[in-house]
Amino acid sequence: xxxxxxxxxxxxxxxxxxxxxxxxxxxxxxxxxxxxxxxxxxxxxxxxxxxxxxxxxxxxxxxxxxxxxxxxxxxxxxxxxxxxxxxxxxxxxxxxxxxxxxxxxxxxxxxxxxxxxxxxxxxxxxxxxxxxxxxxxxxxxxxxxxxxxxxxxxxxxxxxxxxxxxxxxxxxxxxxxxxxxxxxxxxxxxxxxxxxxxxxxxxxxxxxxxxxxxxxxxxxxxxxxxxxxxxxxxxxxxxxxxxxxxxxxxxxxxxxxxxxxxxxxxxxxxxxxxxxxxxxxxxxxxxxxxxxxxxxxxxxxxxxxxxxxxxxxxxxxxxxxxxxxxxxxxxxxxxxxxxxxxxxxxxxxxxxxxxxxxxxxxxxxxxxxxxxxxxxxxxxxxxxxxxxxxxxxxxxxxxxxxxxxxxxxxxxxxxxxxxxxxxxxxxxxxxxxxxxxxxxxxxxxxxxxxxxxxxxxxxxxxxxxxxxxxxxxxxxxxxxxxxxxxxxxxxxxxxxxxxxxxxxxxxxxxxxxxxxxxxxxxxxxxxxx
Amino acid sequence: xxxxxxxxxxxxxxxxxxxxxxxxxxxxxxxxxxxxxxxxxxxxxxxxxxxxxxxxxxxxxxxxxxxxxxxxxxxxxxxxxxxxxxxxxxxxxxxxxxxxxxxxxxxxxxxxxxxxxxxxxxxxxxxxxxxxxxxxxxxxxxxxxxxxxxxxxxxxxxxxxxxxxxxxxxxxxxxxxxxxxxxxxxxxxxxxxxxxxxxxxxxxxxxxxxxxxxxxxxxxxxxxxxxxxxxxxxxxxxxxxxxxxxxxxxxxxxxxxxxxxxxxxxxxxxxxxxxxxxxxxxxxxxxxxxxxxxxxxxxxxxxxxxxxxxxxxxxxxxxxxxxxxxxx
Numbered sequence: 001x002x003x004x005x006x007x008x009x010x011x012x013x014x015x016x017x018x019x020x021x022x023x024x025x026x027x028x029x030x031x032x033x034x035x036x037x038x039x040x041x042x043x044x045x046x047x048x049x050x051x052x053x054x055x056x057x058x059x060x061x062x063x064x065x066x067x068x069x070x071x072x073x074x075x076x077x078x079x080x081x082x083x084x085x086x087x088x089x090x091x092x093x094x095x096x097x098x099x100x101x102x103x104x105x106x107x108x109x110x111x112x113x114x115x116x117x118x119x120x121x122x123x124x125x126x127x128x129x130x131x132x133x134x135x136x137x138x139x140x141x142x143x144x145x146x147x148x149x150x151x152x153x154x155x156x157x158x159x160x161x162x163x164x165x166x167x168x169x170x171x172x173x174x175x176x177x178x179x180x181x182x183x184x185x186x187x188x189x190x191x192x193x194x195x196x197x198x199x200x201x202x203x204x205x206x207x208x209x210x211x212x213x214x215x216x217x218x219x220x221x222x223x224x225x226x227x228x229x230x231x232x233x234x235x236x237x238x239x240x241x242x243x244x245x246x247x248x249x250x251x252x253x254x255x256x257x258x259x260x261x262x263x264x265x266x267x268x269x270x271x272x273x274x275x276x277x278x279x280x281x282x283x284x285x286x287x288x289x290x291x292x293x294x295x296x297x298x299x300x301x302x303x304x305x306x307x308x309x310x311x312x313x314x315x316x317x318x319x320x321x322x323x324x325x326x327x328x329x330x331x332x333x334x335x336x337x338x339x340x341x342x343x344x345x346x347x348x349x350x351x352x353x354x355x356x357x358x359x360x361x362x363x364x365x366x367x368x369x370x371x372x373x374x375x376x377x378x379x380x381x382x383x384x385x386x387x388x389x390x391x392x393x394x395x396x397x398x399x400x401x402x403x404x405x406x407x408x409x410x411x412x413x414x415x416x417x418x419x420x421x422x423x424x425x426x427x428x429x430x431x432x433x434x435x436x437x438x439x440x441x442x443x444x445x446x447x448x449x450x451x452x453x454x455x456x457x458x459x460x461x462x463x464x465x466x467x468x469x470x471x472x473x474x475x476x477x478x479x480x481x482x483x484x485x486x487x488x489x490x491x492x493x494x495x496x497x498x499x500x501x502x503x504x505x506x507x508x509x510x511x512x513x514x515x516x517x518x519x520x521x522x523x524x525x526x527x528x529x
Numbered sequence: 530x531x532x533x534x535x536x537x538x539x540x541x542x543x544x545x546x547x548x549x550x551x552x553x554x555x556x557x558x559x560x561x562x563x564x565x566x567x568x569x570x571x572x573x574x575x576x577x578x579x580x581x582x583x584x585x586x587x588x589x590x591x592x593x594x595x596x597x598x599x600x601x602x603x604x605x606x607x608x609x610x611x612x613x614x615x616x617x618x619x620x621x622x623x624x625x626x627x628x629x630x631x632x633x634x635x636x637x638x639x640x641x642x643x644x645x646x647x648x649x650x651x652x653x654x655x656x657x658x659x660x661x662x663x664x665x666x667x668x669x670x671x672x673x674x675x676x677x678x679x680x681x682x683x684x685x686x687x688x689x690x691x692x693x694x695x696x697x698x699x700x701x702x703x704x705x706x707x708x709x710x711x712x713x714x715x716x717x718x719x720x721x722x723x724x725x726x727x728x729x730x731x732x733x734x735x736x737x738x739x740x741x742x743x744x745x746x747x748x749x750x751x752x753x754x755x756x757x758x759x760x761x762x763x764x765x766x767x768x769x770x771x772x773x774x775x776x777x778x779x780x781x782x783x784x785x786x787x788x789x790x791x792x793x794x795x796x797x798x799x800x801x802x803x804x805x806x807x808x809x810x811x812x813x814x815x816x817x818x819x820x821x822x823x824x825x826x827x828x829x830x831x832x833x834x835x836x837x838x839x840x841x842x843x844x845x846x847x848x849x850x851x852x853x854x855x856x857x
Binding site for chain 2: 210218407
């Protein structure tokens with residue numbers, strides 16, 4: 001593996017002393033391991049993106065349209081008119097520096113342009129130059145920079161080194177959110193056809209097949225059927241597999257990684273076991289088979305185009321409400337954007353748990369409930385028979401995923417569930433959990449293999465906290481509720497803290513769940529109980 | 530930094546010249562202060578209204594605490610408010626006590642890969658001292674602009690000069706604010722990270738404020754200033770019958786001129802964070818986006834991939850796999 005070549009001591013030898021060189025001088029080297037590949041032409045075409053061409057960041061000629069500068073500046077003007085956050089956050093930063101060491105990429109790399117303040121300044125300087133009088137008149141003295149191709153390259157490099165995790169916005173005295181700045185910067189880059197493979201390809205797949213992995217409907221059914229078979233091997237029970245079922249009460253939407261990737265797979269088994277046991281009248285959808293939304297990492301427009309499927313499918317199938325699986329940025333979209341983008345969902349009903357009768361007041365408009373809310377309610381009402389000792393093999397710590405933490409406030413539900421399904425649950429240090437949680441280092445489309453060095457650097461603060469509880473409490477399992485976490489924490493921990501695995505909260509629910517008529521000798525991973 | 534310092538010194542010199550060179554008092558004591566004030570008011574309104582009139586398309590609070598979900602889970606109403614009073618509470622703690630800065634900590638990787646967290650509250654303290662002292666000082670200044678002097682000001686002044694050190698007494702707020710400004714400057718100039726992120730404008734604002742403070746302190750304690758005349762001038766300005774007479778002292782001229790510059794500069798600078806902090810969507814929105822629909826005023830229809838198009842592409846395979854379809 002490539003990571004073998006990366007020496008830990010080298011990665012950890014981080015200097016926070018910035019070079020004396022003026023940051024205003026744009027300069028960027030696309031060093032292998034620290035940037036993502038460009039979007040393939042095929043997928044640019046499928047989505048109808050601007051300036052379609054084969055392109056790589058390392059190309060000397062980025063094949064920009066002739067009037068690229070005009071396009072960007074006009075785009076900027078539009079965004080300034082559309083988003084108060086953008087204009088305000090460009091205007092009011094006082095450069096107090098409180099955000100500087102809150103970014104996991106800065107902590108892990110020491111690159112001054114990874115300080116949130118300076119990351120924003122890369123864009124802010126151009127804003128000053130073209131949109132403020134002081135910048136127009138005084139130029140460099142007023143912190144203004146001309147928009148050049150070099151600046152654009154720098155934008156690409158650094159705005160694809162931000163995982164939109166919002167940690168800096170927790171610490172900023174004005175709540176300046178670099179995620180907003182990054183989203184705007186990416187919107188601008190899109191206008192001239194600059195985006196990465198790991199964002200555009202999943203988005204295009206999702207547009208066509210309904211999910212990021214590009215799984216067509218029949219293959220999706222096959223893989224779900226495979227999960228049903230596996231669950232039968234484990235529990236002796238055959239669970240229902242409703243797909244595109246009209247008239248079901250609930251539409252269930254999970255990140256598609258859950259039915260293809262590992263360790264997500266065990267979370268899928270957990271969902272299936274749970275839904276079977278409580279006799280939930282639900283359905284999967286092949287058309288809306290993706291909760292995650294890589295459109296968010298591209299533009300609000302693409303986010304809307306992908307997200308539209310969930311409500312459309314809920315309407316077509318005639319369900320009462322929608323239940324969402326374990327995912328991170330998926331919940332950023334569902335919680336903060338979906339109702340605005342594609343609502344109102346007046347054809348759905350206010351969500352009520354068919355098992356406990358609990359009315360999910362907090363989702364009364366969007367009508368989409370998080371599975372942790374749903375399951376926590378089941379447990380609280382004693383609707384599940386649980387045997388936590390079946391999880392005694394693992395000593396768990398819970399990793400708050402950025403978006404459910406800082407864009408939703410989902411902290412207690414998963415913790416409540418874990419405490420009820422497992423006997424050994426430990427918290428990581430206070431300053432690395434809840435709203436202060438650290439990103440896995442691979443969010444917002446940065447989980448590409450070619451970006452491994454940056455991911456290992458950015459993921460280090462998280463890994464370090466895991467190591468702390470690994471050494472202190474013998475923690476050997478990180479539970480989380482995000483598909484990107486599950487995919488990226490696995491190699492991250494293998495590298496930094498070998499011996500710690502990753503699983504989803506509903507994997508442990510599935511393990512502990514005592515099902516009627518079951519006979520189990522192994523957990524969902526097939527390991528003896 | 531040098532440019533910033535030089536420009537502030539230059540401005541101070543202009544202010545001083547305005548006081549000593551004959552026949553300029555109309556300009557320096559009346560026209561410039563009025564013009565500065567006008568620029569401030571109009572500029573401030575222009576910026577603040579511009580921000581508040583711009584749309585907030587999405588409900589994007591940064592949630593710093595447990596959401597409201599199930600009734601038996603305790604919501605963190607300050608970190609994740611779902612009602613306006615609690616949003617006001619969150620904002621009040623932010624604006625009055627700098628709650629987010631209070632949580633500041635330093636994080637770094639130190640030898641052997643140890644990630645070290647250490648609380649770092651000096652910035653919080655420096656910022657808080659600066660802003661609160663400034664508030665006290667501004668309030669104290671009202672004694673020049675009101676007749677009879679507003680109630681409460683004498684009491685505040687008494688409290689501020691509680692230690693009765695020196696004649697006239699030294700104000701605690703003056704000491705605090707000078708210390709705070711010194712600290713804010715020192716961390717900017719000495720920390721390599723801060724130096725990198727600092728712009729000339731950051732130094733300029735600091736130097737200008739420091740110069741205003743120094744000129745004020747100097748004229749109070751070291752260079753006698755005719756306070757009676759200051760009051761007369763101040764009352765003249767607020768009652769729109771400006772008094773044009775000899776200046777009450779050179780440092781007063783500098784002070785007044787620099788204040789005019791500061792006030793006029795304010796709306797076009799980062800100092801506007803004073804208004805902007807109230808408008809920040811990550812702080813001033815309720816975390817209720819699944820309870821109440823937030824409307825995007827510029828929303829527009831987008832090209833979607835409909836179910837029909839999807840089924841058209843995959844119909845045969847779906848039928849073969851036994852997945853229900855709309856059209857057979």
